[in-house]
Amino acid sequence: MPSKPKTASKTPPADTPAYEGPPGVFKRIAVIVYDAFLLFAVLFVATLIPAYFISPESFVANPATDSVVHELDIPLQGWIYRIYLLLLIIIFYSWFWRKSGQTLGMQAWRIKLESTDGGKPSWKQCIVRVIVAGVSLAAGGLGYWWIWIDRDRRSWHDRASNTVLRTIPKAKKKA
Structure with missing residues (x-):
């Protein structure tokens, strides 16, 4: 009697991580909040640097007046400053996503x-994702809520950037 041919194993190779389904809305929002703390610190330091060079006298205490400066100089209120901060936000997320796929x-x-092909996202994909995610948030989070009606559970910025979020399963504890 001839033996049955062996079928290929359906388990992925050891170096390929097994993923669970895409994360839900609330898990994505938790990530946004978590990342916002780090991003706030980055933008705070990024604001101190030009502020110091534009008006270093604001960083020196004046014991005669004992006053505190409550306003930014005019250059730190204009559109150039806003573009500077926007570029920092784009670089922040894109760098993390290109490096390891994770903030x-x-x-x-x-x-x-x-x-979507399983590889690291390109710079273009990262930039498109950050910009469309900003639009999603500005629209009251509608781009995020979209995953509840999308058949693949992808948000606006997932679709626009041709990327996908995957949930990594918990590592099993060794006894």
Whole structure:
């Protein structure tokens, strides 16, 4: 009697991580909040640098007047400053996504960003994703709520950038 041919194993190779389904809305919002703390710190330091060079006298205490400066100089209120901060936000997210597919919040919540083909997202995909995510938030989070009606559970910025978020399963504890 001839033996049955062996079928290929359906388990992925050891170096390929097994992913769970895409994360839900509330997990994505938790990542946004987590990342917002780090981003706030980055933007705070990024504001101090030009502020110091534009008006270093604001950083020196004046014991005669004992006053505190409550306003930014005019150059730190204009459109150039806003573009500077926007570029920093784009670089912040794009750098993390290109490096490892995860921001700090995504690492904490076990979420990874990938291109739809399974590879690392390109710079273009990252930039498009950040911009469309901003539009999604500005529209009252509608781009995020969209995953409740999308058949693939992808948000506006997932679709626009041709990327996908994947949930990484918890590592099993060794006894």
